[in-house]
Amino acid sequence: MNLLKKAGRPNQMPVRFERKGSLRRLAAKGFLLIVLIAALSGCSIGSELLNDHSVEPLQKEATLRVIFLDVGQGASQLLIAPSGQTLLIDAGNNDKEQTMLDYLRKYGITRLDKVIGTHPDADHIGGLDKVIDGTAIGDIYLPKASSNTKTFESLLKSIQRKGLKVKTAKAGVQFDMGEGVRVKMVAPVKSYSDSNNMSAVVKVTYGSHSFLLTGDAESQSEKDMMASGADLRADVLLVGHHGSKSSTTLAFLKAVEPRYGIIQVGKDNNYGHPTPTVLQRLKKQGVEVYRNDTQGTIEVDSDGRNLSIRTER
Ligand SMILES: [Zn+2]
Incomplete structure (x- = not known):
């Protein structure tokens, strides 16, 4: 049973933002009571429950789920398309390997159709080796950037063991998830000596919504993305480099809007x-900010017309 659908979210607005409370655990008794209340009141509290019990696959709902997994200081985004196809971008640091495997189990993922390692830094690809070891993988994309770290070597070993062939992540690469x-990569536009600037930047579009990851x-990469003429506009922006002042220039923010x-x-x-600096800049541009450190895992759902966001805390 899909509680999100059952609870219903009638609205005609082109984009609707609903802030949901939390994913916290509910006792079985409370669960039933709340379902009853939700059904009677027509409110959408059911989505909280849905997230809490998300072992259930959601393919039957025409919802794109973009989940910003809480991996502490690091990054990982899990996308589950209405077709059931899955995309994992990054997998947190080395100490988050088990956490990542737990997340995949929680969301009912046994196969990742696409995996993108944005760049070789440990806080992005650290957990990727174990994810590859423990999950069926379709395609894997990495930028043409190497590193002599153990972390990167370990990733390459896992890729090799699995018999996967790495596809190059760069501007212009695209695929669809049904x-x-x-999904279209808008960076790296060029080659850079700096690992961060080699990051694959991924734009995901579904109906009237876009996500820029x-x-x-x-x-430097932001500048080149803008110069490339790519359409960078997005409803949801993964703020670059964890909110470091090296990224999210005002010009880029204005281009993404x-x-x-x-x-x-x-x-x-x-x-x-x-x-x-970056928080202030976001605020000034009227961007509503969500953060893993204070809110835990953040899920943004789109059915192509309506957008909803819920957080773990
Ligand atoms: Zn990072």
């Missing part, structure tokens, strides 16, 4: 992420 979900791309900004950042990180 039923109208399109930026890895750790910095101002997001309504919502997601910051994947860990509590008390040593980098000072996100920086007050």
Whole structure:
């Protein structure tokens, strides 16, 4: 049973933002009571329950789920398309390997149709080796950037063991996830010596909604993306490089014009992420900010017309 659908979210607005409370666990008794209340009141509290019990696959709902997994100081986004196809972008740091496997189990994922490692930094690809070891994988994309770290070597070993052939992540690469979900990379536009700027930047479009997932791309890459003429507009922006001041320039922000900004950042990180400069800039542009460190996992759902966001805390 799909509780989200059952609870119903009637609305005619082209984009609707619904802030949901939390994913916290509910006792079985309370669960039934709330379902009853939701059904009687027509409110959409059911989506909380849905998320809490998300082992159930959601293919029958025409919803694109974009889940910004809480992996502490690092990044990982899991996308589940209405077709059932899945895309994982990054997988947190090395110490989040088990966490990632737990997430995949929680969301009922046994196969990842596409995997993108945005760039070789440990806080993005650290958990990817174990994900590849433990999951059926379709295609894997990495930018043409190498690293001599153990983390990167371990990823390459897992790829090799699985017999996968790495596809190059770069501007212009695209694929679709069925039923109208399109994925297009808008960066890296060029080759950079700096690993962050080599980040694959991924634009996902479904109906009237777009998501721009930026890895750790910095101002140089942002500039080149803008110069490339790519359509960067997006409703939801993964704020670049965990909110570091190296990214999210005003010009880029104006080109993307997001309504919502997601910051994947860990509590008390040593980098000072996100920086007050970037937070201020987002605020000034009217971007509503969500953060993993304070809100836990953040899920943005789109049915192509309506957008909803819910957070773990
Ligand atoms: Zn990073």
